[in-house]
Amino acid sequence: MIHPLSTLERGQGLRLKEYYMEDLELTLKKMKLASAKLAGMTNETKNKALMAVSAALVEYEDAILEANEEDLNEANKAGLPAPLIKRLTLNKDKLRDLNDGLIGLTKLADPCNETLMQTELDDGLILTKKSVPIGVIGVIFEARPDALVQITALCIKSGNCVVLKGGSEALHSNRILAKIITDAVCEVSADFTDTITLLETRDDVAKMLSFDKYINLIIPRGSNAFVQYIKKNSLIPVLGHADGICHIYVDKAADIDMAVRVVTDAKTQYVAVCNATETLLVHSKIAQKFLPALKKSLDAKHVTLKCDKRAKAILPDTEDATEEDWKTEYLDYILSIKVVDSVEEAVTHINTYGSGHTDGIITADENTADYFTTYVDTADAFVNCSTRFADGFRFGFGAEVGISTNKFHARGPVGIDGLVIYKYILKGHGDIVDDYATGRKHFTHKRLK
Amino acid sequence: MIHPLSTLERGQGLRLKEYYMEDLELTLKKMKLASAKLAGMTNETKNKALMAVSAALVEYEDAILEANEEDLNEANKAGLPAPLIKRLTLNKDKLRDLNDGLIGLTKLADPCNETLMQTELDDGLILTKKSVPIGVIGVIFEARPDALVQITALCIKSGNCVVLKGGSEALHSNRILAKIITDAVCEVSADFTDTITLLETRDDVAKMLSFDKYINLIIPRGSNAFVQYIKKNSLIPVLGHADGICHIYVDKAADIDMAVRVVTDAKTQYVAVCNATETLLVHSKIAQKFLPALKKSLDAKHVTLKCDKRAKAILPDTEDATEEDWKTEYLDYILSIKVVDSVEEAVTHINTYGSGHTDGIITADENTADYFTTYVDTADAFVNCSTRFADGFRFGFGAEVGISTNKFHARGPVGIDGLVIYKYILKGHGDIVDDYATGRKHFTHKRLK
Numbered sequence: 001m002i003h004p005l006s007t008l009e010r011g012q013g014l015r016l017k018e019y020y021m022e023d024l025e026l027t028l029k030k031m032k033l034a035s036a037k038l039a040g041m042t043n044e045t046k047n048k049a050l051m052a053v054s055a056a057l058v059e060y061e062d063a064i065l066e067a068n069e070e071d072l073n074e075a076n077k078a079g080l081p082a083p084l085i086k087r088l089t090l091n092k093d094k095l096r097d098l099n100d101g102l103i104g105l106t107k108l109a110d111p112c113n114e115t116l117m118q119t120e121l122d123d124g125l126i127l128t129k130k131s132v133p134i135g136v137i138g139v140i141f142e143a144r145p146d147a148l149v150q151i152t153a154l155c156i157k158s159g160n161c162v163v164l165k166g167g168s169e170a171l172h173s174n175r176i177l178a179k180i181i182t183d184a185v186c187e188v189s190a191d192f193t194d195t196i197t198l199l200e201t202r203d204d205v206a207k208m209l210s211f212d213k214y215i216n217l218i219i220p221r222g223s224n225a226f227v228q229y230i231k232k233n234s235l236i237p238v239l240g241h242a243d244g245i246c247h248i249y250v251d252k253a254a255d256i257d258m259a260v261r262v263v264t265d266a267k268t269q270y271v272a273v274c275n276a277t278e279t280l281l282v283h284s285k286i287a288q289k290f291l292p293a294l295k296k297s298l299d300a301k302h303v304t305l306k307c308d309k310r311a312k313a314i315l316p317d318t319e320d321a322t323e324e325d326w327k328t329e330y331l332d333y334i335l336s337i338k339v340v341d342s343v344e345e346a347v348t349h350i351n352t353y354g355s356g357h358t359d360g361i362i363t364a365d366e367n368t369a370d371y372f373t374t375y376v377d378t379a380d381a382f383v384n385c386s387t388r389f390a391d392g393f394r395f396g397f398g399a400e401v402g403i404s405t406n407k408f409h410a411r412g413p414v415g416i417d418g419l420v421i422y423k424y425i426l427k428g429h430g431d432i433v434d435d436y437a438t439g440r441k442h443f444t445h446k447r448l449k
Numbered sequence: 450m451i452h453p454l455s456t457l458e459r460g461q462g463l464r465l466k467e468y469y470m471e472d473l474e475l476t477l478k479k480m481k482l483a484s485a486k487l488a489g490m491t492n493e494t495k496n497k498a499l500m501a502v503s504a505a506l507v508e509y510e511d512a513i514l515e516a517n518e519e520d521l522n523e524a525n526k527a528g529l530p531a532p533l534i535k536r537l538t539l540n541k542d543k544l545r546d547l548n549d550g551l552i553g554l555t556k557l558a559d560p561c562n563e564t565l566m567q568t569e570l571d572d573g574l575i576l577t578k579k580s581v582p583i584g585v586i587g588v589i590f591e592a593r594p595d596a597l598v599q600i601t602a603l604c605i606k607s608g609n610c611v612v613l614k615g616g617s618e619a620l621h622s623n624r625i626l627a628k629i630i631t632d633a634v635c636e637v638s639a640d641f642t643d644t645i646t647l648l649e650t651r652d653d654v655a656k657m658l659s660f661d662k663y664i665n666l667i668i669p670r671g672s673n674a675f676v677q678y679i680k681k682n683s684l685i686p687v688l689g690h691a692d693g694i695c696h697i698y699v700d701k702a703a704d705i706d707m708a709v710r711v712v713t714d715a716k717t718q719y720v721a722v723c724n725a726t727e728t729l730l731v732h733s734k735i736a737q738k739f740l741p742a743l744k745k746s747l748d749a750k751h752v753t754l755k756c757d758k759r760a761k762a763i764l765p766d767t768e769d770a771t772e773e774d775w776k777t778e779y780l781d782y783i784l785s786i787k788v789v790d791s792v793e794e795a796v797t798h799i800n801t802y803g804s805g806h807t808d809g810i811i812t813a814d815e816n817t818a819d820y821f822t823t824y825v826d827t828a829d830a831f832v833n834c835s836t837r838f839a840d841g842f843r844f845g846f847g848a849e850v851g852i853s854t855n856k857f858h859a860r861g862p863v864g865i866d867g868l869v870i871y872k873y874i875l876k877g878h879g880d881i882v883d884d885y886a887t888g889r890k891h892f893t894h895k896r897l898k
Contacts, residue, residue, distance in 0.1 A: 032800070033797065033800060033801070035826070036796065036800050036824045036825070036826050037824070039823065039824065039826070040823040040824050119844070119845050121838070121843065121844070121845065125834060125838075127844055127845070134856050134857065135826065135856055216856045216857065217856075217857055228684070231684045232684065235677070235680045235681065237686060237855065237857040239857075255879070257879075258878075258879035261879055261881060262879055262880075262881055264881075265881035265882055265883050266881075269881070269882050269883050269886065270886075347485070348482065351481070351482060351485050352482070369876070373872075373874045374488065374489040375485045375486070375488065375489050376485070377484070377485050377488070377584065378872065379872060379873060380872075380873045380874075380875065381872055381873070381874045381875075382874075382875045382876075382877075383874070383875065383876040383877065384876065384877045384878055384879055384880070385574060385875055385876070385877030385878075385879070385880040385881070386880065386881045386882050388881075388882035389570070389574075389875055389877075389880070389882055390873075394570065394882070394885070394892065395568070395570070395576060395873070396568050396570065396576070396892065396894035396896075406686065407583050407584055407665045407666075407870045408583065408665065408666055408686040408688075408857075408858050408870065409857050409858035409870075411870050411871060411872065411873075412872075412873045413873075421856045421857065421858075421860050422860060423822075423827065423828060423829075423830055423860065423861075424828060424829045424830070424839075424844070424860075424861045424862075425822045425829075425830045425831075425832070426829065426830075426831045426832065426834055426838055427818070427831075427832040427833065427834070428831075428832065428833045428834030428838075429707075429833055429834075430704070430706075430707035430710055430711055430833055430834070431711075431833070431834040431835065431838070432710060432711055432713075432714035432715075432718070432834070432835045432837075433714055433718050433835050433837035433838055433843070434714050434718050436843070437718065437719075443843065443845065445845035447845075
């Protein structure tokens with residue numbers, strides 16, 4: 001079979017065999033230097049590149065689906081579970097969604113080159129703080145080939161070089177997608193040379209982790225254990241999320257119908273995801289009425305309830321919750337329930353056991369809602385809505401490179417704004433510090449922006 | 450001698466012997482919960498706390514200077530070098546400067562509770578991004594007791610709990626300062642309870658590094674080796690600076706007098722600091738005229754010049770520079786010099802050997818200056834002024850907790866703006882994701898701010 005890939009292999013793009021397999025360090029060194037070029041790229045060029053990727057995905061649709069077919073055949077032979085195979089599968093619908101996402105990104109403002117602050121330090125000595133790309137970002141992601149396109153697109157728009165490592169089950173899909181994207185963007189501008197690299201082995205990932213000289217940030221998507229492994233094995237800063245132990249607190253002033261509806265969605269709309277609710281906290285004054293109504297709704301979805309003593313007194317036909325339950329991300333049709341006596345108690349429980357991912361309150365009392373959103377220590381503090389809204393697309397970011405439970409750099413769903421940093425530019429006319437140190441001159445520190 | 454400290458010991462403040470010595474984990478656990486309270490504190494209360502610290506520093510001036518005297522006696526007995534003793538010394542002038550700094554901080558806007566973005570996701574479903582404190586920050590700093598006051602003040606203003614560990618030579622000074630500050634702020638608001646902790650041993654630091662559950666950020670001030678040690682021994686994110694290998698590039702369009710004046714200041718105004726210039730790059734078209742003029746100025750300050758071949762041809766009476774020199778932070782009266790043929794070559798040299806701290810250009814050509822500031826990968830890109838301006842006070846931040854060569858979270862001098870993160874607040878009316886997943890409803894994603 002003559003594959004379009006064989007033509008592409010002669011292009012400017014992905015050069016798997018030319019050097020990176022032999023010398024990852026050389027590749028990363030080139031990427032670091034190339035990252036400076038992306039820092040100077042206009043929004044227009046970056047948008048052109050995204051449109052070129054969009055066109056190439058259409059042009060090579062058959063080849064992409066064929067490569068994906070190869071991955072799927074191997075996955076089926078290996079007997080991978082159905083949910084994994086679903087994520088691995090590309091089809092025309094998924095490719096259309098990816099294209100919509102690319103076009104959506106071109107409509108967003110440039111996250112770089114924005115003047116964030118400007119101060120006159122003294123007459124003619126102007127300090128400007130400008131947003132700039134982070135540099136070289138390593139992203140390790142699950143066997144979901146559409147993730148490769150989304151991540152690379154977010155990096156292009158934010159002016160970052162990207163080292164990609166996808167789940168090995170998607171090897172053929174990732175290879176052709178990386179090649180097609182690289183060729184498309186390099187045709188728009190030679191400045192994209194050495195800005196995208198695809199790694200294919202765990203060994204390469206282990207090597208990458210040692211190159212803190214060249215890589216500015218690692219984004220590992222995956223289990224808490226995997227994120228901890230990356231943190232323990234690298235000096236490179238890590239943007240990731242640990243567990244998603246999300247809570248909903250149903251306040252005494254909650255509308256019971258609304259609370260049932262929202263908790264049911266938050267628990268059951270999709271259980272295997274990090275923003276699904278795992279623990280329900282309910283005010284003692286409303287528990288008697290609310291819990292039986294909730295149980296009816298959750299029984300219909302076959303949810304197992306694990307109750308503390310006070311909740312169990314109301315719902316005797318349930319399991320017991322232990323201390324361990326407050327720390328557990330079930331990712332399953334299981335909900336732990338605890339009765340509390342105040343919003344303060346709810347917030348303290350969440351700040352003690354939560355993972356700082358997404359935590360919500362159901363209440364008609366605005367003061368209680370404000371107390372909750374102010375004092376709960378979480379990336380996403382939600383009022384009267386489902387925790388499942390915690391997502392880059394739903395937040396209007398176009399897509400996300402991941403969700404962060406860090407309280408450093410970027411928190412919550414991370415879109416292009418989380419992929420930039422800033423630089424200070426100071427312009428003078430021969431100004432020296434000695435004049436200020438000796439008191440001949442004095443700073444004005446006038447804020448201009 | 451009856452010391453004011455003995456009265457203070459009965460207060461609400463620093464309780465050295467009550468628990469932290471026995472159980473650091475318990476202290477940190479309490480600090481994590483206390484950090485939520487600081488997140489809800491008004492700017493007014495935080496400013497009152499800073500003013501209370503200012504008043505207490507005046508009230509207990511004699512006791513502070515006495516405690517400092519104890520440290521100085523021990524330092525002199527141990528024969529510590531003069532520059533260290535100078536940094537260790539507190540006096541009325543330094544205390545007055547600290548007070549000015551505290552009052553300056555009260556005049557800055559609250560870095561927390563700022564609406565950074567607001568989006569309508571759908572009718573009545575509003576997403577708000579608000580700035581919030583990071584939480585609990587560990588700062589390890591040199592034997593300079595005024596640093597303790599500055600760091601704590603920055604943490605108070607930004608609503609962060611702080612774990613302090615100062616150089617052991619300043620033990621007595623740090624102890625009384627931490628106690629005085631803690632008592633002063635706790636009198637303003639009980640919410641400051643458990644927000645400030647002073648560690649006194651290396652062993653405590655080692656223990657602290659393991660508590661990534663409770664501490665959100667470590668700021669180690671010190672040598673590159675020390676920062677690397679912290680990074681290698683903790684999963685907590687680290688904000689620090691590696692070497693300060695700062696460059697100045699003298700362009701062909703530079704004013705020679707200006708260039709001599711600025712380079713002399715950048716090299717010699719204070720050699721032992723991270724923002725002093727270590728490497729000079731000079732355009733080949735101006736080197737012949739500029740280098741002899743510069744040498745005359747630097748000879749007067751006894752600066753050793755280490756030249757590459759082309760520079761040496763112009764200044765034969767100098768030492769040879771090797772590859773190692775481009776990677777070396779001298780922190781001394783030594784300057785390495787290299788002749789280049791273009792601003793592009795200068796930028797590539799800096800992006801290869803620099804540490805991303807502070808790098809400047811001297812040129813009268815605005816296009817060349819723009820090329821330089823756009824493509825040089827550094828926290829502080831300076832035009833026609835000394836690298837020595839890279840400093841939180843000079844930048845108008847009041848003070849700094851340190852300088853960051855990270856490209857993650859905060860870069861360059863770090864003031865209160867570098868000590869905050871954000872939180873997303875989503876307010877709805879019973880909104881569930883299933884409505885959007887099944888296409889019954891559609892997002893509007895209208896940007897409100």
